[in-house]
Amino acid sequence: MNFQQKKSQQIYIEVRNKLLHIYDIFGYEELRLPLFEKYEKYIEYKAVSEESLLKLIDRSGNILVIRPDATFHVLKTIQNMDGVFNRCCYMTNVFRFRENNFEKNDVLQSGIELFDSSSPYADAEVITVAIESLKTLGIENIHIDLGHSQFVHAFLKHIGIRSDADIAYYHKLLDNKNIVELNNSLQNAEIDKKYISKIYDLAMLFGDYDDVMNKAANICANAKMEQNLVEISNIFTALKSYGADKYVHLDLGFSNPMNYYSGIIFKGYVNSHGETVLSGGRYDNLAQTFANRSSACGFGQNIDVTIDIMLKKQQLEKSDNKTIYITGSHEQNKALIASVLRSRNVKCIVDLNCDYKDNNNKFIIINVGSNNTEVKINNQTKIYDTDDIIANKGAQIC
Amino acid sequence: MLRIAVAKGRTAKEVINLFSSCGIHFDEYETSRKLILKSRDKNIELILVKPIDTPIYVESGAADCGIAGYDILLENEANVHILMNLNVSKCKMCVAAKKDISLENKKFLTVATKFPNIAKKHFEKTGIECKIIHLSGAIELAPLLNMSDVIVDIVQTGKTLAENGLEIKEIIINNICACFIANKVSLKTNYPEIDNLMIKLLHADKELNIPV
Structure with missing residues (x-):
């Protein structure tokens, strides 16, 4: 294994x-x-x-x-x-x-x-x-997309796509949001011109609840589709009582x-x-x-x-998770800073021999002197007052 | 930040031009050989990949979006959203053969191609039995060496065909161009950014042909 x-x-x-x-x-x-x-x-x-x-x-x-x-x-x-x-x-x-x-x-x-x-x-x-x-x-970062399986179906039936093969074909194009092939197919299909732009709208009919419901009202062509929207809105109301609505978005182009x-x-x-x-x-x-x-x-x-x-x-x-490497000449301050940082749950290693050389920027390096402290993060060096850092429990570094 | 996979080479060059006319600049492209390029405003990362691999990066989610030839999308039947045509890398998918050969009344053909699925489907439709030889480049050689009767390949200017004594016998798909594709999850989770980019691209090339 x-x-x-x-x-x-x-x-x-x-x-x-x-x-x-x-x-x-x-x-x-x-x-x-x-x-x-x-x-x-x-x-x-x-x-x-x-x-x-x-x-x-x-x-x-x-x-x-x-x-x-x-x-x-x-x-x-x-x-x-x-x-x-x-x-x-x-x-x-x-x-x-x-x-x-x-x-x-x-x-x-x-x-x-x-x-x-x-x-x-x-x-x-x-x-x-x-x-x-x-x-x-x-x-x-959970994202749930909610749709209705009959919405696209009702629309395709409404605009006169009848044969099972055609319905399956358009379902697949809409589900894949394959706008390019839709474009090619619709040019040759016998579909009323007023519906063509609605097909594109249907493919891209997703997003926040309010936004999609507003747009969907324009696409709705018959009572069946309206019924589907009512079902969705009832479920959304129920989701609110479960406190789950903030994770849920709509996609009515699902099929x-x-x-x-x-x-x-x-x-x-x-x-x-x-x-x-x-x-x-x-x-x-x-x-x-x-x-x-x-x-x-x-x-x-x-x-x-x-x-x-x-x-x-x-x-x-x-x-x-960052690791802080504490080096420098002032042993007492090094120990003090290490303990305030550890109280914030930050991993600290104290360099006891004062000979650490960091070649690959693996750690944040703190060089503690008696008055000033150098903090080196990603090749940028800032200088703070040592007593200040101890007084603020290392807030400047974290 | 959006990650976009683009076929390296000519497509990448045209796409980078298109992007810079939308005000998105990739300064490192000319000067370095990096495979990951950051835009000047750091909002977009361009990944340069092998053309045939573009849909794989997008389908797996390693890239949020991609720009891939429609020929490759058809061949691989990638599970991605194909959102719009870009007027770059235009070409057509053709059947070509030696000038002196006629394909009329042929019942059986050997076909050399980089696109075995497209070729197979085409000849199934036209009712010609065929044997496919899957090659990965320099397809024009196959009929010259009598390895195949015809080839199925993309043709841009027809210059390579002409120089090798071949000509187009049949067009399978006219007007192939690069398509803007998106990962199915990324489209939802990064929609504002993707939508914004698509609108910019649309304005950059007035000839783009999707209705909005």
Whole structure:
């Protein structure tokens, strides 16, 4: 085990304990999920693309799919359970084919599912658990994007895009905000001119709640889209009571051509990290088909990405910790300054032999004399009165 | 601060000109061989990368944005937002062959190219069976040495083709130019900065062709 692996192993244990604790205090119970499912059953589910499934063949010739996502197995597991069991969580591996890199095929995922409630407070609860599960790990700068899976769909239908292939095509372009190809396609498409600029607006319809809701009102073309906006605004009100609204922004250009989600969808990011850390939404249709439950909402968090974020954060914190090297001729003042700085929790090393030469700017160097003290930070030298520094407990340096 | 990955070489040169007409100057470019350049106001960092790698830097989040040829984005199917066309590095994707060869009624072709995915899709569409030879440069050599019937490559002026006795037989994609791309997360978390930069770029080149 190399150093990096050992580090992420330690972080994994911390992440696991903290996340399961958060799920627990919201009342979610952990489920153990099966690893295999018969291919024929899985193929009806359609949430994971065919080419990313990993399969194996058992001795009787059955094709088995190795768990490519957790939600399907949650639905299968709770199907036969008591109807009172409405909140469940999991932390497990999912397997999908990604390029020819088998290490990437195995992703650790955790998440929650909330069944049989379609109130805005249910959606808000799921989003709140998502935010809390990042906050509990000390992750800051959380950014949640909230959208509605039917908003884009309703718009495309409205402007006369009918065939499934075209709808899937425009969904993909909008989801990827591929303005360049949209531009090329729209020139040739038979779409009423007045809608074309609205398609671009739809692609870029994201940002703060108030701002996006104002702009969205102009794009709204029918009652269905208005209904979607009402749902979002109700959820936002609910999020306010959870104190979670400050992390949540809107993106109404989200879309899902797979017909997986039926209501809201959301994704979670952390500033300065380029990958999505969690995603989720409402999937009533699937819950009805596969588990005989009236409704469902949930999210999944990528633990591998979470661990990467935490590793990066630890490294940053480490490089921020400065070490002060105290040299100079006045032994008594050196000891005094070192002790006032340490009382501020700053790491200080006292140079006892007065022979330290810093060649690579690793430390902040303080040269203490009887009256004046030189402070050298990044090749810049400032001179302070020694007594002043002691009196102010080293405030000038920290 | 925004980090922007740009293909080094000619694209970088044109992009740096475009930036300086927006008032964003990279003084170190002419004088040094650094791969990371800071703008004069320190708000933008330009990373010079190999053209084919540009989308990888942006997709992984190592760079917030990037400027990459549309040909490369199509070939790699990168998972990034493609936000606008820039009028730099214009070219077209073509099928070319020796002057004396006719492609009419051909059922099978060997194709040498740097863009195997684009070539494969094109010939699937036109219904010609093909064998792809994936090369990484000097594609024009392949038909001259009878290694392939045709090549699929980007053509700017057509000078290299002409000098090697080749000519364009078919245009696959007209009007390829460099595109401004963004990492999916960075677009959200750095939107004010990215939006600001896009508006500046848009004004700098009036011919840019996206509606706003």
